Amino acid sequence: MRSKISEKAFKYGFMGMAFSSLLFLLGIIIILFSEGLPVFSTVSLTQFIGGMSWYPTSEPAEFGILPLILGTLWVTLGAMIICIPIGLGSALYLHEIAGRRQKAILKPLIELLASIPSIVYGFFGMIIVAPYLQRTFDLSTGLCAFTASLILGIMAVPTVCSLAEDALNYVPKSFREAAYAVGANRWQTLTQIILPAAGSGISTAIILGMSRVVGETMTVLMVAGGAAMIPTSIFDPVRPMTSTIAAEMGEAAMGSPHYHALFAIGLILFLITFVFNIVAEIVSRRYRLKLGLGR
């Protein structure tokens, strides 16, 4: 009798914990909507998303976040150009070429890159990378989209590398053996069998890396320059959405249109990463089906 009660208690106890994240998620979504939507009594949705000027404190205030959205996308694009080749290249090397000993050292080291706090990356970018790039390319300022992309790209390497390597590992050994059996060489096996089989897993890795870049705040706040302009060159300073929220939330009076506008930016940011995650989920499910690994 007693054991039955305690069993039930444990069951419901753990169930509560499992569902608690759902509760947190729900709470965050509700707050984002309830605090973000009131801004649309001040500006229309098209004025908000399509507006070219972000002057939240001038009178009259302007809440156009197009420069911020483009700033985020611009930096993300640059970061992906840097992190995809490095991330995938190192995953392939680890999987195909590196010996067991090399792998045992390299993989943890690459993953260690992920454990460096983002403020340290930002600090490094601001004090070392930005002045260096400014001198080397004779820029007017090193605090620009390019510097932000470079650093964010490096920050996303461990995510992409580690997930892509896992995806490569999931490809059943029999695939490779079958390829060798019909006379394919190592290169042919890799490009025509292993990569297509792991393709969806690799796409997931890239999408999750992208999610990380889009949501990164501290680093871009420190190195992207913070100018709310529509970028026309990779050396223009930009003001991504995350750094706008971080820089201004502390000084926006609660309940003011500015405050609601910042929540609305958060809402849009959330929707962007939400879509990324759903796409990643769909892609990885397709991959499991394709390999016949069950649902």
Add this chain to the structure above:
Amino acid sequence: MKKTLSTILIVLTIALAGFAGEKVRLAGSTTVLPIAQFTAEEFMNFNPDVTLSIRGGGSGVGIASLSEGTCDIATASRSMKDSEIKNAVSRGIHPTAHVIAMDGISMVIHPSNPIRNLTKDQIRKIYTGKITNWKQIGGADRKIVVLSRDTASGTYEAFSKLALNDEKVRKDALLNASNKAIETAVETTPGAIGYIGFGYITPRIKLITVDGITCSKTTILSKEYPYSRPLFMYTNGKPKGWVKKYIDFVLSKEGQELVETAGYIGLK
């Protein structure tokens, strides 16, 4: 047993008495924050019966909080806007300003830049985008990198009022979250111009004169320097009780010395 009980009771009474002590709540400007912290700490040392709680958040946040009655003193690095005063009065709060210190917004450039002086008009044109190259104002042929504080900060609002006649800062200005960030950026960028609080000037950046007037303690106090601004504490009506005692302390000789320690200019 009885003895333990009475001991517990005594301890509890003492603890409760401590907690029941008066509370004064401050909220507002991050610029005034160091002054509030230094003076509050010293004030509480002398007056253990009172607790001062200090919140940052910015001038606008402090003023809104005073109007809502959630703080007793609002600190601000700018004077209240008409709309803010109206809002407060409509809620039965009558904000009273106390100037507690002076600050100067200093114009700084990279040490390698030969420029020594700019006129108010030139500065306005640089910040609004009408002047974009140093050679237009007698410098080298180099693009001007304009550094500003985030548009939400009180320092930005004060600068915008004093220097730009409330015109908007150009869109490609680099917005920085703090005085320190501006200092670092100016130090590492040859074409940069920025503005920072008087207390943040270091030998690694170059201070320039505005309309021929150096930003110094004397010129700020005499208001000769065009970008000098008072720092405020706002109370509801005439201060009474602990609020009055605290404001009197900030304005006393000792309080004003702490103002200088915090990097601002005392009134005497």
